Amino acid sequence: MAGTHSAKDNDLAEKAVKDDALTPPTGDDLAVVDDLSVSFVTDAGPIKAVDGVHFTIPRRSVVGVVGESGSGKSVTARSIIKLLPETATTSGAVWLRSRDGKGAVDVLRLSGDDLRRVRGGEAAMVFQEPNSVLNPVYTIGWQIEEGLLAHGMKDRKERRAKAIEILEKVGIPDAATRVDYYPHQFSGGQKQRIVIAMALVLNPGLILADEPTTALDVTVQAEILDLLRLARDEFGASVLIITHNMGVIADIADQVVVMYRGHVVEQGDVEQIFYHPQHDYTRRLLAAVPRIGQKLVVRDREGRPVERKVDWRTQPVAVEAKGLTITYPGRLMQPDFTAVDGIDFTIHRSEVLGLVGESGSGKSTTGRAIAGLQKVSGGSLKVLGVEMNGVKERAFKPKRAEIGFVFQDPGSSFDPLMTIAENVAEPLIVHGKYSSVADAKDYVGDLLEMVQLPRAYMNRFPHELSGGQRQRASLARGLALKPSLLIADEPTSALDVSVQAKVLELFKQLQAEIGFACLFITHDLAVVDMLADRIMVMHQGRIVEHGDADQIMQHPAEPYTRKLLASLPVPDPREQREHRAQLHELLAAEQA
Incomplete structure (x- = not known):
């Protein structure tokens, strides 16, 4: 695909910045992050987010940057196109060679028009949340064309043709029509x-x-990774991918950079990092990755496995569905939408039932x-003996105290103006167990200690906790009333692998001790395999497969389940190559 650089872009490409201490890229390197440090000014003083980071990005390669939240991954990536807030102070250099190889510039020294020409023309960013990037009031075609216009393409017809062409390249069906659609008319x-097309x-x-x-979802994730491979193989671009998912790194990366607390602790080719890691942190990161067939064993302080006191199969049924149907009424002359279509299942007390499927399958509903x-x-x-079809709130209200809910995003489910103590105590006060937060203070402290958070965190606000800490507090709130039934809706999907591992261990320990029935909703099959006794696979509102966890994971009967399993990236580069080939075979058979 031909580039669209202007004459000014070529001028920039030929303009090389020289410095005696810092060296521009040589050989086959497209970019060099050289002794980069980034600090942010805060009320409490400067905070160093990145400290002396150095790595290279070769041409036509995928470099993966991994590490936990707060390790400096995103700050490093944003520094490469100088996309940092005014409170940031930088030192070092970020050398970026032009695509035609005529020269290199230190991006940190650029400003104004020179910086704007680098952004989009030489390096472009794909952000984590597309809804934060796409403007809801403009068509996607207009938003793609905006970048072309800013970089000198004046002809309107040419811009539209280019927008349609790139949408076709990234796999948007009927691109010539959908170029005029708005963001809300597309799936996630x-x-x-x-x-990615805009980039x-x-x-x-x-x-x-x-x-x-x-x-x-794992199936969509596999498609996006194929698309990033296309950027390398067909467009000839280099890709710097930031992720905490080691399976993604095994699937796509050529080189790996491991970051921890603002430092690069290890870097090398993907096989060296996975098979011969040198740093303890890298080894811990790899050990925390959930894998199919790896059952979670939690031990007490004496080293003994924590097990449930009863066999769930002998316990009474907590939830029973027969022909369950849930329909959303249509609006503006649209037909009704059936989200859940005649499903049957049971959940016993002390059992963990895993519910997996793609977005829109009906899991959360x-x-x-x-x-x-x-x-x-x-x-x-029937939920705890109450028939929910036609139930009146007065009849169900007494049962609400027996049901706990752990949401996917505790950041949005907690009231940001209330302390952690007030948020956790809320269900206790609503159900009349305590009259005030002050009365509940000792019990809330016990709950926080149960989920391995210090009592001192009671007086903090949600934004003062990390993602993993907030999820633990969310679990404490869900268990505050000692429920008979817990519904956990994607409780670990946005967590780092090491934090996720700790939350899952805690979850299993509490489930063994308290013995609540649990519906664990997720799209991560490796996570559900670690926890669930039985697994239910949903697709388009129906149960396509249902059985013991080992049976579903090791011997899936349905093509859809096999596709889900093949889409899950394995944290092993050699095994993942075979895994990806298997997925492509399944997709080819599906389309045949």
Whole structure:
């Protein structure tokens, strides 16, 4: 695909910045991050987010940057196109060679028009959340054309043709028509494709992808990774991908940079990092990755496995669905939408039932119906002995205290103006267990200690906790009333692998000790395999497969389940190559 650089872009390409201490890229390197340090000014004084980072990005390669939240990954990537707030102070250099190889510039020294020409023309960014990038009031075609216009393409017809061409390249069906659609008319995966199209349309040499697959289903994630491979193989670009998912790194990366607390602790080719890691942190990161067939074993302080006191199969049924149907009424002359279509299942007390499937399959709707947050349209749903089809709130209200809910994003489910103590104590006060937060203070402290948070955190606000700490507090709130039934809706999807591992261990320990029935909703099959006794696979509102966890994971009977399993990236580069080939075979058979 031809580039769209202007004469000014060529001038920039020929303009090389020289410095005695810092060296521009040589040989086959497209970019060099050289002794980069970034500090932010805060009320409490300067905070150093990145400290003396150095690595290179070769041409036509994928470099993966991994590490936990707060390790400096995103700050490093944003520094490459100088996309930092005014409170940031930088030192070192970020050398970026032009695509035609005529010269290199230190991006940190650029400003004004020179910097604008680098952004989009030489390096472009793909952000984690497409909804934060796409403007809801403009068509996607207009938003792609905006970048072309800013870089000198004046002809309107030419811009539209280029927008349609790039949408076709990234796999948007019927691109000539859908170029005039608005962002809300596309699925989450399609919106991520559009954001990648916006990055590719100016044919830059470097694509910076910041957690581009974090909240996506495994099948959509596989498609996005194929698209980033296309950027390398067909467009000839280099890709810097930031992620905490080691399976993604095994799937796509050629080189790996491991970051921890603002420093690069290890870097090398993908096989060296996975098979011969040198740093303890890298080894811990790899050990925390959930894998299919790896059952989670939690031990007490004496080293003994923590096990449930009863066999769930002998316990009474907590939830029973027969022909459960949930329909959303259509609006503006649209037909009704059936989200859950005649499903049957049971959940026993002390059992963990895993519910997996893609977005839109009906997983969360099922969970909300069990919690009494969504009306049942047809069939039968009995929750703790109460029939939910046609139930009156007065009849169900006494049961609400027996049902806990752990949400996917505790940041949005906590009231930001309330302290952690007030948020955790809220269900206790609503259900009359305590009269005030002050009365509940000792019990709330016990709850926080149960989920391994210090009592001192009671007086903090949600934004003062990390993502993993907030999720633990969310779990404490869900268990505050000692529920008989817990619904966990994607509780670990946005967490780092090491934090996720700790939350899952805690979850299993509490489930063994308390013995609540649990519906665990997720799209991560490796996570559900670690926890669940039985697994239910949903697709388009129906149960396509249902059975013991080992049976579903090791011997799936349905093609859809096999596709889900093949789409899950394995944290092993050699095994993942075979895995990806298997997925492509399944997709080819599906289309045949």
